[in-house]
Amino acid sequence: MAADRDIVRLCQQGRPEGFALLLEEYQGRVYRRAYSFLRHREDALDVTQEVFLRAARAIGHFQSDRPLWPWLRQVTTRACLNYIRDHRQGPPTVSLDDVQAQGEPAAAEGDPEQHALLAWDRAMLEQALASLPTVQRMVVVLRHQEHLSYGEIAQLLDLPLGTVKTYLFRARQALIKAMQQGAVD
């Protein structure tokens, strides 16, 4: 596994093996992150290409002592937000009323003992994630897969901190509710 420092140095020296190493190390990771945000194979491929085209332009000025992934993650996140704006849903805002309607607390329903252990499976979780509004899904992924703090997520998505918390809480409520319904069906 090539070190980030070597990749950056080779790229800045204009050596093609540097960019080949960058792709080898990060192309799959960028694709998977884009896919987890967008849940659409072709869109994720487009975003991956866009991310590395930007990287090709910018890596010449990149500081070689910084890790590459936080930068690529930021470029990927921004590229996904732009992609949503340009291609799919208009501005990445979500009606809080809609979310509230789906996101009633799971604990408020039925017998608590009955729901103590849930029999949901991966497929149900994937389906529930796919049904979330894109920006909420991005917040969930950044929190639980990238382990970013609320503040870091707010900065990355250019959203107020309170909005990030609201999206996160409501998304998780909606996931629980969707999976409980799936388990009952």
Next chain:
Amino acid sequence: MRCPDDELLQMFTEGELAPAAGEIVKAHLRACGRCQAAVARYKQLFWDLEHPEEPPLPPELVEQEQRLMRAWAQEHKASVQRRRALRLVPAWAGYSLLWTRYVPPVERLGRFLSRTGRSLLASRVPLARRLLERRR
């Protein structure tokens, strides 16, 4: 004690509550099966979210890699050309200021830029060096 709201339970589950608030929730959980169940659900959800099934990598990525390598080569070539062109800027700026030779401060600036540009050009481009030496 009233049951904590769902946001509080989520924050408790991911360890984001202040210690004092965490203790209050913990004490409540000892007596409330319903909130215990909610916390158990969130624990399971968070674990599942943190251990996702990775989607398979599509075969198109190989083709894309080749396209990106070509794009990188073009970008690199263009950036080298841009850097070369930038090195010529002082020379151009100097020559373009020749008309100002009768305005003393500007004339001095022109001469300075021209000298800098010529020496920079001569240091980088062998043909320019030979031409300048021949002129001298």
